Amino acid sequence: MDNQVKIGVFFCACGHIMNDYFDMKALLDYAGRIPGVTYVDENRFLCTRSGFDWLKTKIANTGCNRVIIVGCSPHLYEQSFMKVVEEAGLNKYFLSIANIREGCAWVCREKENLMSRARRIIAAAVQRVSFAKPVEKVRKNINRSALVIGAGLTGIQTALELQRLGIKPILIEKKTQVSRKNPPFFIPCIEGINEQEMFSAKIKELRDSKIELLTSTEVKEVRGNVGSFQVTLDTMGQEKALEVGAVVVSTGDQRQAAERIHNLPNSRRIVSLSQLRNMFDFERRTLERMLVTPDKRTKYACFILGDSESFTKTNTIMALNEAIFLKEQFKAEIVIAAKDITVSGTELEPLYRQARQKGVLFYRYSQDSLPEISLEKGVIIVRLHDPALTVNDEEKAGYNIAVSSDLLILEDEIFPHEGTDRLKDILDINVNQWGFFQEKNIHLKPNLSNKKGIFLAGACHGEEDIYETLNDICSVSMGVYSYLSQEFLELEKKIDINTDKCVLCLTCFRSCPHRAIEIGDVASGQKRGAMVNVEACQGCGICVGECPAKAIEMVTYSDNQIFSELTFEG
Amino acid sequence: MDFMPAIVAFCCENSAFRAADTAGAKQEGYPSNIKICRLPCSGKLEINYILRAFEEGADGVFIFACHPDSCKFLKGNVRAQKRVEHTGALLEKIGIKKERLRFFYLSELEWTKFLDLVQQGNESIKGLGPCPTKVKV
Ligand SMILES: Cc1cc2nc3c(=O)[nH]c(=O)nc-3n(C[C@H](O)[C@H](O)[C@H](O)COP(=O)(O)OP(=O)(O)OC[C@H]3O[C@@H](n4cnc5c(N)ncnc54)[C@H](O)[C@@H]3O)c2cc1C
Ligand code: SF4
Ligand code: SF4
Numbered sequence: 027m028d029n030q031v032k033i034g035v036f037f038c039a040c041g042h043i044m045n046d047y048f049d050m051k052a053l054l055d056y057a058g059r060i061p062g063v064t065y066v067d068e069n070r071f072l073c074t075r076s077g078f079d080w081l082k083t084k085i086a087n088t089g090c091n092r093v094i095i096v097g098c099s100p101h102l103y104e105q106s107f108m109k110v111v112e113e114a115g116l117n118k119y120f121l122s123i124a125n126i127r128e129g130c131a132w133v134c135r136e137k138e139n140l141m142s143r144a145r146r147i148i149a150a151a152v153q154r155v156s157f158a159k160p161v162e163k164v165r166k167n168i169n170r171s172a173l174v175i176g177a178g179l180t181g182i183q184t185a186l187e188l189q190r191l192g193i194k195p196i197l198i199e200k201k202t203q204v205s206r207k208n209p210p211f212f213i214p215c216i217e218g219i220n221e222q223e224m225f226s227a228k229i230k231e232l233r234d235s236k237i238e239l240l241t242s243t244e245v246k247e248v249r250g251n252v253g254s255f256q257v258t259l260d261t262m263g264q265e266k267a268l269e270v271g272a273v274v275v276s277t278g279d280q281r282q283a284a285e286r287i288h289n290l291p292n293s294r295r296i297v298s299l300s301q302l303r304n305m306f307d308f309e310r311r312t313l314e315r316m317l318v319t320p321d322k323r324t325k326y327a328c329f330i331l332g333d334s335e336s337f338t339k340t341n342t343i344m345a346l347n348e349a350i351f352l353k354e355q356f357k358a359e360i361v362i363a364a365k366d367i368t369v370s371g372t373e374l375e376p377l378y379r380q381a382r383q384k385g386v387l388f389y390r391y392s393q394d395s396l397p398e399i400s401l402e403k404g405v406i407i408v409r410l411h412d413p414a415l416t417v418n419d420e421e422k423a424g425y426n427i428a429v430s431s432d433l434l435i436l437e438d439e440i441f442p443h444e445g446t447d448r449l450k451d452i453l454d455i456n457v458n459q460w461g462f463f464q465e466k467n468i469h470l471k472p473n474l475s476n477k478k479g480i481f482l483a484g485a486c487h488g489e490e491d492i493y494e495t496l497n498d499i500c501s502v503s504m505g506v507y508s509y510l511s512q513e514f515l516e517l518e519k520k521i522d523i524n525t526d527k528c529v530l531c532l533t534c535f536r537s538c539p540h541r542a543i544e545i546g547d548v549a550s551g552q553k554r555g556a557m558v559n560v561e562a563c564q565g566c567g568i569c570v571g572e573c574p575a576k577a578i579e580m581v582t583y584s585d586n587q588i589f590s591e592l593t594f595e596g
Numbered sequence: 597m598d599f600m601p602a603i604v605a606f607c608c609e610n611s612a613f614r615a616a617d618t619a620g621a622k623q624e625g626y627p628s629n630i631k632i633c634r635l636p637c638s639g640k641l642e643i644n645y646i647l648r649a650f651e652e653g654a655d656g657v658f659i660f661a662c663h664p665d666s667c668k669f670l671k672g673n674v675r676a677q678k679r680v681e682h683t684g685a686l687l688e689k690i691g692i693k694k695e696r697l698r699f700f701y702l703s704e705l706e707w708t709k710f711l712d713l714v715q716q717g718n719e720s721i722k723g724l725g726p727c728p729t730k731v732k733v
Contacts, residue, residue, distance in 0.1 A: 099617045100634075128620030134628040143628050456670070467668055476670055539670040566669035567640030571679065583636055588645055591633045594602045594653045 031156050032064040034090030035148070036081060038072035038097035040127060047131040048144055056145055057096070060152050065090055073103050078110045085114040092155045093121045096148055099128040117160035119582055124151035146593075153590035159581050162519040164560050168253045169271040170510050171196060175245060175449070176277035177204045180484030180495055182228050184274055185237050187503035193510050196270065197232075198243040198259060200445070204229055240266075244445075248273065248453050251561035252479025253515045272479045272506045273453065275463060277446060279485035281438040284334045291401040296434045299329075299344045306351065316432050317356040325358045328408050328431040332365030333396050334439070339371050340489050341437045346377050348435070349386045360386045361429050363397055363410050372493040389427060390414060398425065399434065406431045440489045454541050455480055463487040473502050476540055478562060481505055520565040520582050521558045527577035528555040534569035534578060543569060601655035601721040603630045605714065606645065608638040610668045611704045612660030618707040626711055627718045630658075638662065639672025646683045646697060653730050656696045656721035658714070663701045673701070691728055696721060 035057040037050065044050055050068065058066040065088040071077050072095060085093060093111050097103075100123040108118035126144045134140045170193055174185045177199035185195035232239065240261055247258040255273055259266045283298035290296055295316060297305065305313050317325045329345045349360045362381075367388065369375045382388070391397055395411040409425035416426065442461040450457050455475040456464040463482050466474040473481055483502040484495050509515070523534075525548040534556050535543045542562035548555040556577070570578045579585075607613040613634050619626060635641060638661035649657050659680055661673035677699055684694035698720075700713050 099620070101614060101617055125617075128617045129632060130628075132620045132623045133626055135625040136628060139628040146631070464670075466670075467666065469666070470668070537671075537675065539672075564669060566637040566672055567635070568637065568669060568672050568675055571640055571642045571675065580636070580640065583640060585642070585644070588633065588635075589648055591631065592604060592645070592649045592652045592654070594631075 031062055031092055032088075032090050033060075033062045033092040033094060033152055033155060034065040034067075034085060034088055035060075035063055035094045035096060035152070036072065036084065037066070037068040038077070038095065039068060039070050040097060041070065043127070044097075044131065047140060048126070049141065052141065053096070053144060053148065057094075057148055057152070060149060062092075062156050063152060064088070072097060073106070078106070081107075081110050082114045085111070085116070091116060091120065092158065094124055094148070094151050094155055095121070096124040096126055096151075099123075099125045117158075119161045120155065120158050122151040122155040122158070124148045150591045150593070154587045157584060157586040157590065159584065161581050164517045164519055166253050166515040166517060166561065168510055168512060168515055169255075169269050170194060171270045172272040172274055172506050172510065173198070173245075173255070173257055173268075173270040174274045174276060176200075176275065176443070176484075176486070177232075177239065177241075178276060178278045178484060179225065179228065179492075180276040180278065180499055181274070182232050183496075183499045184276060184483055184502055186228075186231060186235060187499060188274075188506060189235055189237055191503060191507045191511075193271075193506060194238075196238045196240070196268065198240045198245070200242065200244050202242050204232070204239065204241065245449065245452055251477075251559060252509060253561060255479065271510045272481065274481045274483055274502055274506065275449070275453070275455075275475070275486050276482075276484045277443045277449065277486045279462070279489050280441045280443050282441065284437055284439045286334050287436050290399055293401060293406065295406055295432060296399075296436065298436055299341060299348065299438045302348055302433075302435050303344065306348075313356065313433075317352065317358045325356070325432045326361060326429055327352050327358050327433040327435065328361045328363065328406075328429050329435045330363050330397055330399075330408065331367070331437055334437055338437075338440055338489050339368060339374075340440070340491055342368055343371065343374065343377070343491055345435070345437075346374075346381050350377075350381050350384055352433075353381075353384050353386060358432070361389060361408075361431070362386060363389045363391055363408065363429075365391060365393065371491050395425070406434045408434065443486065446486070453477070453480055458488075460488075473498055473505060478540070478564065479509060515561070517560045518565070519558070519560050520580055521563055521567075521569065522579045522581055523556050523558060524577045524579070525549050525553060525555045527575045529575045529577075530555055531574060532556075533572050533574060537572045538563075538569050539566070540564050599722060599726060600629045601718065601724075601726070602653055603627075603656040603658065603714075603718065603721060604633055604649045604654050605630050605658040605660060606633050606635055606638070606641055607660045608662055608672070609634050609636055611662045611666075612700075612702045612710060614704040615660075615702055615707045615710040618704075619710050622707065624711055626714050630714050630718065637667065637669050637672040638676035639667070639669060641676045641679060643679055643683050643686070646680070647686075650687070650692060650696075650727060650729060653727075655724070655727045655730070656698070656717065658717055659697075659699045660702045660710075660713075661699070663703055666703065693724060696724060696727060 054066050111121045112118040124147045130143045174181045174197045177197050185197045188195040243259050243261040246260040249256045255270050281300045353360050369378045389412045391410045392413050398409045400407050408429045410427045411425050455477050458464045463486050465472045481502045483498040540562050542559045544557050544559050567580045570580045616632050646657050661676045667673045680699045684697050688694050
């Protein structure tokens with residue numbers, strides 16, 4: 027076999043743009059003189075269909091085994107060129123892009139530096155590609171089923187969607203039965219939707235769908251990686267083993283009356299948002315007694331929002347909904363005292379307007395004078411300072427409003443579902459500082475965990491309103507589908523560990539953010555050492571930078587390749 | 597002629613490399629003596645890359661990482677920052693001012709900030725003069 031490196035350098039004129047900046051002929055000549063380069067050519071538009079075809083034939087006819095494209099930024103067409111190179115029978119990493127457009131032509135203000143910068147970029151690309159090593163591909167079979175943990179609204183709907191997409195869902199729930207969340211939620215401003223009906227309909231749909239549902243079941247152990255996770259389930263002491271291709275976590279959140287309530291004078295008239303929600307269903311008489319009495323005196327209910335750490339969006343949704351409900355049902359006077367009303371969710375602004383129209387009173391208090399709550403002769407007095415109501419300077423300090431309330435409602439605290447910390451260890455994924463599951467990237471990949479094939483949906487990765495939950499369900503179903511609908515998983519082995527050099531210090535094991543390093547027998551059982559799990563590895567190169575023995579190499583960014591870029595000659 | 601420092605900017609391909617690209621595409625121009633070196637993640641930055649750059653004749657090395665908590669690979673930026681701090685101390689020992697090594701956080705969208713940073717960085721390296729250890733070039 028001919029092992030000689032033959033580099034083909036292909037220039038793209040990008041129409042005529044490059045000629046406006048560079049002396050293309052000189053650049054072509056220069057490239058042709060670099061050792062290792064066997065062929066140089068130019069095309070007017072490489073990024074067109076005909077350009078790709080041209081490139082493919084050129085590679086084949088000239089016998090090049092490394093390819094350099096001199097043109098625009100790799101972000102634009104690197105993937106496409108890789109495909110072309112692959113179609114031409116080469117490893118797709120035998121390609122390097124010399125970006126002389128965004129990286130040179132449009133950068134240099136000084137015309138005299140243009141050519142030298144371009145030459146350096148091309149020379150670096152040539153060096154880089156001459157060090158390129160082929161990246162091995164590994165194929166893996168896929169199990170086309172998914173485990174959905176937690177049968178709340180999110181879990182149920184995700185399971186239904188997955189079944190529709192042809193993936194077999196297995197739904198597990200730790201409670202003895204799938205019941206609607208207690209207390210149930212309102213859905214802001216979707217007229218005519220009754221939450222209870224919605225949930226019952228979902229449960230019925232679930233029953234009709236013949237989806238495998240295991241109640242009183244928790245996950246005991248999960249091993250393996252995307253495509254095939256080996257899961258052990260525990261149903262009241264009884265174990266069951268199965269294999270799935272992906273895991274969806276939809277374990278939700280939990281609400282609790284905020285700490286603050288417990289520090290207040292003990293009164294049945296002080297409740298939390300979710301306690302009040304419960305009272306609508308089960309203690310309506312009590313509410314009636316508090317808010318509707320024969321003595322014709324106007325009754326007041328006061329909500330305080332934003333005075334604890336746990337002020338959140340769902341708290342706002344609930345407060346607004348409950349305020350409207352109290353107003354309509356009991357004709358009470360409602361006061362909402364808030365540091366700030368945050369209406370950044372879908373349909374929240376109209377909900378806020380609706381509350382105002384119905385006559386709910388909003389007061390603002392400032393950061394430095396939090397509301398004071400006291401119990402005087404059985405009546406709750408809330409004192410506030412609303413900066414908008416101060417007329418002169420003397421009034422700036424102290425409270426300027428007092429509301430004697432018959433009912434006081436404080437916010438809920440929101441926690442991850444009980445058992446989340448256990449589940450995180452079982453699944454080997456991360457949680458954030460509040461204990462919720464950590465997204466891979468909160469902006470770009472909000473539904474992926476740090477482990478490939480484990481998805482996060484619903485309130486388990488931070489409180490969510492119903493709209494966000496529905497979004498999650500769609501994107502997670504599509505995410506699972508995009509993995510599991512493939513014929514097989516094709517993985518690239520980008521990380522190579524030299525077992526001779528490995529001293530088993532475990533640095534890589536500890537620093538890999540994706541838990542892709544495994545320790546085991548290497549060199550056919552002669553020695554123990556670190557190994558990369560190709561399915562879990564995401565190719566970040568962190569382990570490479572950390573290994574003190576320099577035993578790890580990233581095939582696509584080897585040291586020599588990086589060094590190629592670091593010369594200043596030319 | 598003015599002293600033109602040789603500078604290498606190690607850019608994470610998820611953020612600063614793209615920002616540099618956009619800055620290029622906007623045709624605003626930035627100092628052409630700054631070399632962009634692409635990394636898959638700032639966490640891939642190794643100490644010897646920085647040392648090698650100085651060895652090859654760089655007068656300054658910039659490292660661009662994603663903002664805290666925004667690393668695509670969770671912790672790459674933190675690792676990079678630690679390594680840069682460590683390397684700074686090493687450089688001081690061999691007589692290279694650690695100000696020649698600069699670490700910045702940048703997101704993909706902050707191309708204007710990229711321009712400002714490389715401009716300012718370039719000026720400050722110019723102020724420091726040629727690197728004393730420069731053998732090549
Ligand atoms: C009181 C309240 C009121 C709300 N009001 C509104 C509102 O008015 N408008 C709005 O838009 N949003 C509202 N929300 C938010 C809305 O409820 C959430 O977006 C939605 O419920 C999230 O559903 P989920 O399926 O993620 O979680 P959940 O409904 O909590 O479901 C999680 C399920 O997982 C199970 N589980 C947990 N851990 C495990 C485990 N380890 N193994 C197996 N099973 C497990 C639990 O038992 C539970 O059944 C409210 C939430 C609450 C709590
Ligand atoms: S960091 Fe390097 S030497 Fe240490 S266990 Fe990993 S591969 Fe082996
Ligand atoms: S490249 Fe990144 S994901 Fe892969 S093994 Fe190394 S540290 Fe882990």
